[in-house]
Amino acid sequence: MNHKQACVYLVGAGPGDPDLLTVKAQRLLRQADVVVYDRLISPAILELIPPGTSRIYVGKAAGRHSMPQEVINELLLNLARKGHQVVRLKGGDPFVFGRGSEEARYLAHHGIHFEVVPGITSAAACSAYAGIPLSHRGLARSVRFVTGHCRADQPLELDWQGMADPQTTLVIYMGLANLAQIRQGLLDAGMAPDTPAAFVENGTTPRQRRILTTLAGLLRDQENHDVQAPALIIIGKVVDFAHELNWFVPADAAEERVHDAQQVG
Numbered sequence: 001m002n003h004k005q006a007c008v009y010l011v012g013a014g015p016g017d018p019d020l021l022t023v024k025a026q027r028l029l030r031q032a033d034v035v036v037y038d039r040l041i042s043p044a045i046l047e048l049i050p051p052g053t054s055r056i057y058v059g060k061a062a063g064r065h066s067m068p069q070e071v072i073n074e075l076l077l078n079l080a081r082k083g084h085q086v087v088r089l090k091g092g093d094p095f096v097f098g099r100g101s102e103e104a105r106y107l108a109h110h111g112i113h114f115e116v117v118p119g120i121t122s123a124a125a126c127s128a129y130a131g132i133p134l135s136h137r138g139l140a141r142s143v144r145f146v147t148g149h150c151r152a153d154q155p156l157e158l159d160w161q162g163m164a165d166p167q168t169t170l171v172i173y174m175g176l177a178n179l180a181q182i183r184q185g186l187l188d189a190g191m192a193p194d195t196p197a198a199f200v201e202n203g204t205t206p207r208q209r210r211i212l213t214t215l216a217g218l219l220r221d222q223e224n225h226d227v228q229a230p231a232l233i234i235i236g237k238v239v240d241f242a243h244e245l246n247w248f249v250p251a252d253a254a255e256e257r258v259h260d261a262q263q264v265g
């Protein structure tokens with residue numbers, strides 16, 4: 001294989017734990033001339049980029065806006081036209097709520113060779129690390145990945161009736177800002193207020209927090225626990241398994257426990 005053939009690889013980095021990178025993603029990171037990455041790429045994954053490789057950050061800086069999508073598209077095009085092998089590293093999976101399809105279409109339109117490398121989307125990884133199976137025989141016969149994001153000042157237009165199916169597990173991406181609308185939409189569509197629900201914040205990383213609640217309790221617990229992005233909201237009967245299947249101890253939580261134990265001792 002000619003490693004220096006110009007190509008843009010749209011690579012999914014998974015939700016944070018570097019061990020969840022695919023073998024292909026790791027290989028491409030080692031071979032790339034340039035890595036273009038955004039906000040959700042964890043520091044542990046950035047450490048895997050060789051020191052001599054150029055890195056271009058296109059995410060949101062504190063108090064500033066992200067680079068507009070058109071500018072990112074243009075950047076990828078220009079890098080490829082210079083003959084570079086480019087890794088466009090995106091959180092989770094590039095084709096799940098990540099605008100990877102917009103970048104791929106732009107490159108295709110301009111005749112640039114590209115490949116898509118799937119990553120583990122946060123719904124799959126964060127639920128697993130939170131001890132929540134997305135499906136379970138007899139309890140959840142379907143799973144829906146939903147975006148809770150909409151344009152400013154516009155109501156969320158979701159299929160509330162379909163989402164309120166008691167045998168469906170909902171995984172809501174980018175749902176914190178519109179949580180009140182989501183909760184009310186589901187209650188109005190007849191979903192039981194005591195349906196188990198969870199927030200998974202910073203999933204799969206040393207800072208992961210999972211907050212177990214109910215549909216009715218979502219707003220109260222978001223506030224009580226000061227839940228911050230990136231977070232997923234999982235709603236459905238399967239969330240109850242989180243008590244039984246709590247296998248992942250984030251490093252930060254483990255350190256806190258050791259610290260507590262030392263203070264007690």
Ligand SMILES: C[S@@+](CC[C@H](N)C(=O)[O-])C[C@H]1O[C@@H](n2cnc3c(N)ncnc32)[C@H](O)[C@@H]1O
Binds near residue numbers: 091094174200
């Ligand atoms: C722009 S979307 C990108 C989704 C990504 N392409 C994927 O497949 O996971 C960003 C949203 O993904 C979710 N997310 C991504 N990483 C996460 C993490 N480590 N923990 C919890 N939620 C995460 C959050 O809902 C966040 O607001």
